[in-house]
Structure formats: C-alpha cells, structure tokens
Amino acid sequence: MTDTATRTAYDAVATLYADMFRDVLDGLPLDRGMITGFAELVPPGPVADLGCGPGHLTAVLHSLGLDASGLDLSPAMIARARADHPHLRFDEGTMTALDVPDGGLAGILAWYSFIHMEPADLPAVLAEFHRVLAPGGHLLLAFQSTDGTETEAFDHKVALAYRWPIDALADLTRRAGLTEVARFLRRPTEIERFPAGNLLVRKP
Structure with a gap:
C-alpha cells in the first residue's frame, strides 16, 4: 500500500483510533513486558517510535526512561500526539527515508506500523533501520503473524495490511x-483475529 493511501486512511480515523488505543497495553501484560525489556536493553541515546500514531507508546517509552520521540505519516495523528503529549517531540514523516544521520538512534520501536507496506518494500525499510541504528542499538517489531509460511494480506480495519510468518521476518532482519x-x-x-508477533533484533 502506498504512503499516500495509508496517510489518508489514518487521517480519517485519527480521533477514533487515539481514543480506542489510549490504554491498549493495560490488558496485554506480555506485550507490555516486551516493550519494557526493549527499554532496558536499549543503550543510551535517542529512541524513535516509528509509525507512532497518537503517541501513546512514545509516552510509554518516555515513562520507562528513554529519550523517545515519535514519527508518523499522518498529519492528523501527529496533531493528536502533540496535543496529548506536549512534552514529547513528534514529527511527520516516513520510515522509508528517515531524516536521521547514520548511527543516530539507540533504538527503534515499530509497533504494528510496517504492516501496511507491500512485502517487497520491507527489505529496503529494514536497511534504513540498520543505517540509522548505532552499533548495539535495538529494534523491536510488532506485527500480526500467521501460522503458515507465506505472508498474507488481510482486511485491516483502516487499510490493507499483511501478516508475517515470524521466521520469514526474522530472515529479512538477518539479511539486513x-x-x-x-x-x-x-x-x-478474544478481541483479536490473529496471532501477535514480536521480534527483537540488534545492530552488531
């Protein structure tokens, strides 16, 4: 799916999305544990929440002691994030071309934010993540997974998205x-349709 289509789709639901997912981690202790572990492993330095939406997880990262900022395609999402979390930095932009110097980030969180990309485009995005991560920096990916071996498109409520086999995604990160x-x-x-996957990787 193109950046333009994704941006338009999320602009249209920004307020509803922000209200629905404000406390999304409250009922997901295992997911919360992965984010906490990520925060403890990240070395000192800036951390980017890419595809941050209304900024709720950027705020969680900040509460865990990280120098966190957020980036999102959707101007409406960024406006909501700035309104809800005025003490944090949020910018409009795309993860396909980050305005970050080589090795400029200690960590990246991409929490269900790359799922709308065409599978063929993900290797280039992972290469961009590798570029901006400092040695020892960590990347945490969250995604809808599948029990099969192939990437599968599905009817996400906002925009077309893709489910990833965790082995296939791990292989792409290794190649990056x-x-x-x-x-x-x-x-x-009970309110999800698919298995949830997390993959934590680091730049050597």
Whole structure:
C-alpha cells in the first residue's frame, strides 16, 4: 500500500483510533513486558517510535526512561500526539527515508506500523533501520503473524495490511545485517483475529 493511501486512511480515523488505543497495553501484560525489556536493553541515546500514531507508546517509552520521540505519516495523528503529549517531540514523516544521520538512534520501536507496506518494500525499510541504528542499538517489531509460511494480506480495519510468518521476518532482519535477540508469539485475545508477533533484533 502506498504512503499516500495509508496517510489518508489514518487521517480519517485519527480521533477514533487515539481514543480506542489510549490504554491498549493495560490488558496485554506480555506485550507490555516486551516493550519494557526493549527499554532496558536499549543503550543510551535517542529512541524513535516509528509509525507512532497518537503517541501513546512514545509516552510509554518516555515513562520507562528513554529519550523517545515519535514519527508518523499522518498529519492528523501527529496533531493528536502533540496535543496529548506536549512534552514529547513528534514529527511527520516516513520510515522509508528517515531524516536521521547514520548511527543516530539507540533504538527503534515499530509497533504494528510496517504492516501496511507491500512485502517487497520491507527489505529496503529494514536497511534504513540498520543505517540509522548505532552499533548495539535495538529494534523491536510488532506485527500480526500467521501460522503458515507465506505472508498474507488481510482486511485491516483502516487499510490493507499483511501478516508475517515470524521466521520469514526474522530472515529479512538477518539479511539486513541485524542479529536476533528474542522472538515472541502469542495466541490472539478474544478481541483479536490473529496471532501477535514480536521480534527483537540488534545492530552488531
């Protein structure tokens, strides 16, 4: 899916999305644990929440002691994030071309934010993540997963998205020069349709 289509789709639901997902981690202790572990492993330095939406997880990262900022395609999402979290920095932009110097980030959180990309475009995005991560920097990915071996498109409520087999995604991160630290796969909750996957990798 193109950046323009994704931006338009999320602009249209920014207020509803922000209200629905404000406390999303409250009922997901295992997901919360992955984010906490990521925060403890990240070395000192800036951390970017890419595809931050209304900034709720950027604020969580900040509360865990990280120098966190957010980036999102959607101007409406960024406006909401700035209104809800005025003490944090939020910028409009795309993760495909980050305005960050080489090695400028200690960590990246991409929490269900790359799922709308065409699978063929993800290797270039992971290469960009590798570029901006400092040696020892960590990347935490969250995504809808599948029990199969192939990437599958699905009817996400906002825009077309893709489910990833965790092995396939891990292989792409390895090809991008990143080293796997941990993986996590849980069954869907009663309000989810698909398994939830997390993949934590680091730049050597």
